[in-house]
Amino acid sequence: MGTRELPPISDTEANLLINLIKKETGVHLDKSKTYLIQSRLASLIESTGIKSFYNLYTYAASGKHPSIVKQIVSSITTHETFFFRESAVYDSLMITIISDIVSTGSNSLRIWSAACSTGQEAYSIAMVCKEKFDQNTNIEIVGTDICHRSIDFARKGVYSSFEINRGMSPQRARRFFRPCEGGMRVCEELQNMVSFKTGNILNSALHGGIYDLVLCRNVAMYFSREDRTILYENIASRLKSGGKLVLGITESLDGLSDKFNKTNLRCCVYYVKKER
Numbered sequence: 355m356g357t358r359e360l361p362p363i364s365d366t367e368a369n370l371l372i373n374l375i376k377k378e379t380g381v382h383l384d385k386s387k388t389y390l391i392q393s394r395l396a397s398l399i400e401s402t403g404i405k406s407f408y409n410l411y412t413y414a415a416s417g418k419h420p421s422i423v424k425q426i427v428s429s430i431t432t433h434e435t436f437f438f439r440e441s442a443v444y445d446s447l448m449i450t451i452i453s454d455i456v457s458t459g460s461n462s463l464r465i466w467s468a469a470c471s472t473g474q475e476a477y478s479i480a481m482v483c484k485e486k487f488d489q490n491t492n493i494e495i496v497g498t499d500i501c502h503r504s505i506d507f508a509r510k511g512v513y514s515s516f517e518i519n520r521g522m523s524p525q526r527a528r529r530f531f532r533p534c535e536g537g538m539r540v541c542e543e544l545q546n547m548v549s550f551k552t553g554n555i556l557n558s559a560l561h562g563g564i565y566d567l568v569l570c571r572n573v574a575m576y577f578s579r580e581d582r583t584i585l586y587e588n589i590a591s592r593l594k595s596g597g598k599l600v601l602g603i604t605e606s607l608d609g610l611s612d613k614f615n616k617t618n619l620r621c622c623v624y625y626v627k628k629e630r
């Protein structure tokens with residue numbers, strides 16, 4: 355039996371799916387991304403037996419098939435990440451920020467890796483904390499992402515040798531990972547520091563808790579200006595006064611939030627939530 359030929363996505367179908375994706379994730383795709391929608395959703399259509407892009411949209415929009423919505427979100431969002439991405443963030447920025455917080459006498463620290471994808475950012479922070487900070491500081495790292503598949507992967511903590519070698523030194527790999535079927539598994543001492551949850555960072559009711567430090571990197575670039583304003587408002591509401599926010603190196607809060615002061619540290623920038 356041959357595979358069924360899927361007709362190319364029409365403008366109407368692309369528009370409907372663009373609006374659905376924007377509503378579900380905040381990710382703003384314009385018409386120039388039609389090819390991306392077609393290529394990323396074609397295999398989902400094949401695997402589910404749904405007959406067309408229009409039917410995929412109506413299934414998802416009906417509210418009766420949440421698993422289809424989840425699969426669309428997983429297929430469309432970009433999950434590119436790697437250990438110690440933008441290494442200056444880990445070499446100097448994280449150490450300075452965390453040392454500042456610890457020097458205030460606080461013996462507990464909560465860190466949020468917002469839009470953490472498959473967990474490399476959260477585990478990289480955990481490695482820096484283990485290397486630089488003493489055992490008496492209780493450090494909790496929470497990773498969240500809208501994509502269920504990425505969060506399941508992060509929780510398992512098993513990475514291929516390609517993923518391990520991309521950004522991480524052999525010394526760190528030896529210290530923090532153990533060989534296992536399928537690659538290398540994060541050691542227990544890191545897994546005990548890190549937990550993962552699914553959720554939409556544009557949703558103010560995402561999850562409870564107040565943080566000392568938030569990393570929200572390489573995701574706001576996919577949002578409209580209006581949604582970026584909502585995002586930074588949500589993050590401000592989750593940070594202590596004086597809490598710190600780190601963005602991706604190409605991202606900025608300029609003109610989007612008045613809740614933070616900008617601080618330069620050598621080649622990096624971070625933001626400090628204003629005291630009330």
Ligand SMILES: C[S@@+](CC[C@H](N)C(=O)[O-])C[C@H]1O[C@@H](n2cnc3c(N)ncnc32)[C@H](O)[C@@H]1O
Pocket residue numbers: 378379380381431432433434435436439468469470471472475498499500501504553554555556570571572573602
């Ligand atoms: C390019 S990755 C960035 C990962 C990591 N922060 C880094 O810099 O390496 C972007 C991630 O944002 C997630 N994402 C997109 N929209 C989201 C939303 N509204 N809420 C939470 N996560 C979202 C995607 O699922 C994806 O895993």
